[in-house]
Amino acid sequence: MWHENELAEYLDIRYPIIQAGMAGGVTTAELVAAVSNAGALGCLGAGYMNPEDMRKSIRQIKQLTERPFGVNVFIPEVPKVSEEEINKANDWLRPFREELNISEPPEVKQPDAHLFEKQIEVIVEEQVPVCSFTFGIPPKKAVQQLKKEKITVIGTATTVREAIMNEENGLDMVVAQGSEAGGHRGTFNGGFEEAMIGTMALVPQAVDHVNIPVIAAGGIMDGRGVLAALILGAKAVQMGTAFVTSVESGANVRHKETILKSIEEQTVVTSAFSGKPARGIRNAFIETMAEHEKELPEYPVQNTLTKTIRSEAAKQNRPEWMSLWCGQGPRLSKQRSAGEIISDIAAQVDDMMTFKL
Amino acid sequence: MWHENELAEYLDIRYPIIQAGMAGGVTTAELVAAVSNAGALGCLGAGYMNPEDMRKSIRQIKQLTERPFGVNVFIPEVPKVSEEEINKANDWLRPFREELNISEPPEVKQPDAHLFEKQIEVIVEEQVPVCSFTFGIPPKKAVQQLKKEKITVIGTATTVREAIMNEENGLDMVVAQGSEAGGHRGTFNGGFEEAMIGTMALVPQAVDHVNIPVIAAGGIMDGRGVLAALILGAKAVQMGTAFVTSVESGANVRHKETILKSIEEQTVVTSAFSGKPARGIRNAFIETMAEHEKELPEYPVQNTLTKTIRSEAAKQNRPEWMSLWCGQGPRLSKQRSAGEIISDIAAQVDDMMTFKL
Numbered sequence: 001m002w003h004e005n006e007l008a009e010y011l012d013i014r015y016p017i018i019q020a021g022m023a024g025g026v027t028t029a030e031l032v033a034a035v036s037n038a039g040a041l042g043c044l045g046a047g048y049m050n051p052e053d054m055r056k057s058i059r060q061i062k063q064l065t066e067r068p069f070g071v072n073v074f075i076p077e078v079p080k081v082s083e084e085e086i087n088k089a090n091d092w093l094r095p096f097r098e099e100l101n102i103s104e105p106p107e108v109k110q111p112d113a114h115l116f117e118k119q120i121e122v123i124v125e126e127q128v129p130v131c132s133f134t135f136g137i138p139p140k141k142a143v144q145q146l147k148k149e150k151i152t153v154i155g156t157a158t159t160v161r162e163a164i165m166n167e168e169n170g171l172d173m174v175v176a177q178g179s180e181a182g183g184h185r186g187t188f189n190g191g192f193e194e195a196m197i198g199t200m201a202l203v204p205q206a207v208d209h210v211n212i213p214v215i216a217a218g219g220i221m222d223g224r225g226v227l228a229a230l231i232l233g234a235k236a237v238q239m240g241t242a243f244v245t246s247v248e249s250g251a252n253v254r255h256k257e258t259i260l261k262s263i264e265e266q267t268v269v270t271s272a273f274s275g276k277p278a279r280g281i282r283n284a285f286i287e288t289m290a291e292h293e294k295e296l297p298e299y300p301v302q303n304t305l306t307k308t309i310r311s312e313a314a315k316q317n318r319p320e321w322m323s324l325w326c327g328q329g330p331r332l333s334k335q336r337s338a339g340e341i342i343s344d345i346a347a348q349v350d351d352m353m354t355f356k357l
Numbered sequence: 358m359w360h361e362n363e364l365a366e367y368l369d370i371r372y373p374i375i376q377a378g379m380a381g382g383v384t385t386a387e388l389v390a391a392v393s394n395a396g397a398l399g400c401l402g403a404g405y406m407n408p409e410d411m412r413k414s415i416r417q418i419k420q421l422t423e424r425p426f427g428v429n430v431f432i433p434e435v436p437k438v439s440e441e442e443i444n445k446a447n448d449w450l451r452p453f454r455e456e457l458n459i460s461e462p463p464e465v466k467q468p469d470a471h472l473f474e475k476q477i478e479v480i481v482e483e484q485v486p487v488c489s490f491t492f493g494i495p496p497k498k499a500v501q502q503l504k505k506e507k508i509t510v511i512g513t514a515t516t517v518r519e520a521i522m523n524e525e526n527g528l529d530m531v532v533a534q535g536s537e538a539g540g541h542r543g544t545f546n547g548g549f550e551e552a553m554i555g556t557m558a559l560v561p562q563a564v565d566h567v568n569i570p571v572i573a574a575g576g577i578m579d580g581r582g583v584l585a586a587l588i589l590g591a592k593a594v595q596m597g598t599a600f601v602t603s604v605e606s607g608a609n610v611r612h613k614e615t616i617l618k619s620i621e622e623q624t625v626v627t628s629a630f631s632g633k634p635a636r637g638i639r640n641a642f643i644e645t646m647a648e649h650e651k652e653l654p655e656y657p658v659q660n661t662l663t664k665t666i667r668s669e670a671a672k673q674n675r676p677e678w679m680s681l682w683c684g685q686g687p688r689l690s691k692q693r694s695a696g697e698i699i700s701d702i703a704a705q706v707d708d709m710m711t712f713k714l
Contacts, residue, residue: 159622180555194622198537198555201576201685205621219558228585265516265551328558
């Protein structure tokens, strides 16, 4: 069977499909559990979560499924950002805040220097089966700590060199994120523009240069994409956008609606929301901020500065100022339950294996 | 068999593989004939050719193969470019000309307003089996003229909308060119940046929206890419970079060498050489011209202005100033004969069909 391979066996999942650990509230406990219950691997996007909320979410998931699931965390970054840069960015953001009746810019606090360690501790304590990482290579200590507990560690790469770095640092598997992918670019070794490699080109080249299993991501939305990725040499796929529009997803209803009616030409890679390049549907916020793209405070500072704008825009029904993360396959998005999305994919691949080939 | 489908039957080829009609001397008669003799479709890149040279090449190909082959031509563009723009561009190009001992900038003549019609006439007169187009939709008259002669007409699209336009205008098939592709972007309906869609996302969405066969292009370098593209719904693939490094290719030896030793992060989309965005390996010419990217004379004027620089750089062994077109899969490039490249692909796919699936 197409879905039986060493990765599926290792992770104890029926289908080699991983739901991307999207941060920002998309990955509700219901979504993660529904994906895992359907035979794929659900994943909590805990990037921005404090340890308490993370633990709460993990426990909710455990109440909804007995199947394996994962948690995604971010490698911490502490950029040097000056007061002046922050003030300049706040000037550019003021018109949005005024329109939304947000009285003050959020305070940029020093990030909790131990957040990452605390997140890892929760994952260990809760014995989460899988931990995936974005934005870099996790510190050796964390990798050892997790592997000692038999927790599978998965890294993210956008180039072959980054995939090799993941293998060299002990990661068990690596996601190869093609340029089609929605949301944040995982690039951590060099400029993001050089690392905008299409999935069709990235996956086979990555597969040829590492021995750990490669998980394909970027533009994969249905059974065709899943089987194509396996043919390219991937041992599994990671799908984000396909699950954003699912019934169980916590994405704002306007975000879901916008994806469902968008076409592939409408997404763009922007740093306007977070200070880090990410693919989303072009809107007024992105267009207005485009001219300042190169001068914005680095991630995560810009992310903090736009936080209330994004949340208020969602509350006040203003999708033109929301971060509408989306990959390059929106025409293939569907409003279905996560379980249906997965069973549709499995049926589609079964069908291709039986008839077409 | 994986390679038997309506497109292969229609074109009377054994393998649904088309060698891209790359302009600029890559597609020697030897290459085109070798590809066709190996069971795929060779294609002469006649974009920049005058009718006499084109006819000569077609006749050479006919002497080397009895199998079907194609000719690729460009939809003509006549931009308004001012003397001032040309002078400015020549100022930026002067340092390269001085280094290469090129005494004067090439003269920018009015293009032959009837070149395209004359090219079509040659294709008709020589009864070339396939005619493909880049940079737009061919005029109705040309489509009718070719179809009347039972010459298959193939268009190029970089978005779903462009694919639909090709179908609506009577093209028999359409190449869906993903963002991974080397050489010129075929975008003609809107900005090229919006049309940088990865092959994994572009192909299934295009397939869902047109009834004519879709030919996948971009990042496809071996049997894995070919089979993946067919799984995505394409009826054939078009491969360019894979054939640039072939023994029979007319590409400059330094161009071939540079592809063979490059990695996926090294390509970039630039308008510096021709005034039209194209993907090639980053070098000093691209880097130096980057700051003027938005102010260059439009294609084909900039192409004319850099012509002697490119040809002299090739002669004088200066790859840093040559146009080193290359897709995002250079790690998969091989120095093999075209026939071996095709038989390797066929064997690889046969193997995947037998064992892996």
